[in-house]
Amino acid sequence: MNRNVDTKVWECAELVFKAAEGYDNPFLEVELQAEFVGPNGETLMIPGFWDGGSLWKVRFAPVTAGEWHYTTICSDQADAGLHGHTGIVTAAAWQEEELQHNPNRRGFVRIHESGRWFEYGDGTPFYWMGDTLWSAHTLRCDLKKTLPAYLEDRRKKGFNVIQLVVGHPTADQFGEETSSYVRYEPEYFLNEGGAPYLERYSLINPAYFSHLDLRIRLMLSMGFVPCLMAMWGQDLQGIKVEGGKHYLRYLVARYAAFNVMWSPAGEYLFTDDVEGWRELGNEIHRCDPYGHPTSVHSVAPHSGSRHYHAEEWYDFNLIQVGHVLGFKNFMEMLPYLDYQMQPPKPSIMSESWYENHPNCVLDDGIRINDQHIRFATYVPLLQGCIGQTYGAHGIWSLYNGEQKDKWTDQMRPDLWQDDLHLPGSGQMKHVRDLMETVNWWELEPHPEWVSTVAESNVYCAAILREQYIIYCTGGQAPVPVLVMILGAKQGGETYEGKWMNPRTGAWHAVRNEDFQYHGYGSGMMWRTFAPDHEDWILSLKRVKEEN
Structure with a gap:
């Protein structure tokens, strides 16, 4: 009854079989599998399951487009309803608009x-x-x-x-x-x-x-x-x-x-x-x-x-x-x-x-x-x-x-x-x-690249000298946020800061007059103050120089 089935790549195709034999407890007494061979010779052994009465199902999702040939294998090879069935599942690729939908x-x-x-x-x-x-x-x-x-x-x-x-x-x-x-x-x-x-x-x-x-x-x-x-x-x-x-x-x-x-x-x-x-x-x-x-x-x-x-x-x-x-x-x-x-x-x-x-x-x-x-x-x-x-x-x-x-x-x-x-x-x-x-x-994660005063905490994940995401938990007043940019040379790299309000999702740029950027140890330090005493996200991104 399942001889040829059409589906899409990664979409579940459900094959239904009916046992010819009776079992006291099909859940424990019988095992059903189906071997699928794909268009490139790949093989998947798919387990089946009992779905009540004499019905059994095999659910298969093709991982590549093309024809997949299957053969069922039952632990009770005498059961003609479950053992030795063959067929083809043909999988088509999704279109781009379909991928966007789901x-x-x-x-x-x-x-x-x-x-x-x-x-x-x-x-x-x-x-x-x-x-x-x-x-x-x-x-x-x-x-x-x-x-x-x-x-x-x-x-x-x-x-x-x-x-x-x-x-x-x-x-x-x-x-x-x-x-x-x-x-x-x-x-x-x-x-x-x-x-x-x-x-x-x-x-x-x-x-x-x-x-x-x-x-x-x-x-x-x-x-x-x-x-x-x-x-x-x-x-x-x-x-x-x-x-x-x-x-x-x-x-x-x-x-x-x-x-x-x-x-x-x-x-x-x-x-x-x-x-x-x-x-x-x-x-x-x-x-x-x-x-x-x-x-x-x-x-x-x-x-x-x-x-x-x-x-x-x-x-x-x-x-x-x-x-x-x-x-x-x-x-x-x-x-x-x-x-x-x-x-x-x-x-x-x-x-x-x-x-x-x-x-x-x-x-x-x-x-x-x-x-x-x-x-x-x-x-x-x-x-x-x-x-x-x-x-x-x-x-x-x-x-x-x-x-x-x-x-x-x-x-x-x-x-x-x-x-x-x-x-x-x-x-x-x-x-x-x-x-x-x-x-x-x-x-x-680089917690060692960012710091602030004791009344607040800051956390940082980064791509070195490219992108820094900092979370400032807030305090009793606006707190300083200090970002260490290791390896950066003074005058050789610039970084643009933006604040995201995690309550609303709104963004605003850090104004030039609201931050300092200067040499510190083996790199640079970029520092500013949080907009207020609440928690904030600071996104610091390197500005690419035009050729």
Whole structure:
């Protein structure tokens, strides 16, 4: 029935097969694969998955244009419905206007050969601007109103990555067996298709994943790249490592033909089994024919590099600082430490401070505001991160006011419809706009090249003697900003300064009378004062001399 299929490069083609044999548990008893041979002789072995009843599917995304010939291979070779089927998938290239409409058509996101940043499959640099929607898999994230409204808002604000949980394998309609910050009612873990498992850990529920498919496809169609957390850290206590491998193989078979990134779990150390998580990371790497970037989301304050940086399956670092304003030093330290590690791997501040979240640990009644969010965004970016994930308290939980969500009064979020419009989320667009003014992938952290007075802090990422991006946190009054330009010769180089207001995105030039530029040590010093006592971005760029 699938003999010849037409699609586009990097677009998922779905092949459907019907088993001729009956199985008590097709999830565990049978394996289906399809070998695809491309126009240049390249070969991809694509796993298939059971989709309920006697239906099986193989999802394939061609990586080059032309004809791809396939042959199915079933572990039960006697099953004529699954084994030995052949056909052709013909992939056409996208037109330029189609690429502009949806950047996902440029190919699956991968790590640049330098190890320092992400790029699309066609080599276009990919700037990670993420948001946290842990509850995207649930009923409260409905497909008619909630998810479309959320995604449209985030697209307008420059976001392009959504971090979400695939599901909680320990949960079903009878309750959940692992601890969490909030004791949710069972339906929190369900979607329109029910729970992830029909029989806990032994029989997957395809109906659940068919509704998750719709959510992921909508994200992809709007240009977002989903970063999929397969489970949460506590779930490993129930499913165990071997059960987790079966679960992950199913997820890879179902979603590897989409432009996704992987993490075996969110907050993996809630089950303190470092070796177990290593095995699960390796399992994703072994099964994924496309080699999507894989990491593991950490607890706070921590980076997954602590355990896995040297691992072959571990492609990039996901850092978490947590929702503790007292942990601001970790905003500086963790990205900078990760940047120094070898081999080079990109780092993302994947969970820092959530806007409108109560300040944890100190219990001082303070809620995290947009000024805190700017600090938690620009400091990691200038200390070595190559992207940032925003979060808001009412958004990650999609809190809709239901009293059966057993929050304490102190920790209860505001409604998600209100938190959708918090000022910090709108200010993320200014981060994207700033980075688009420079070759952001070439920036290196250099805190030693910038200084100010004690009441403020400044952070710098730069391309030596070309471009300097400085974040000034502000103080009680306008503070001096001192930029050391090593190697520059007096009278031989000039630099133009511009201030960006990170609250509004507005730019204005530093006037000649507002800065000084003079020799200092083995180079030059460029100094000025911040426009006022608020936080500011200074962009300092070398002026090219005309021939």
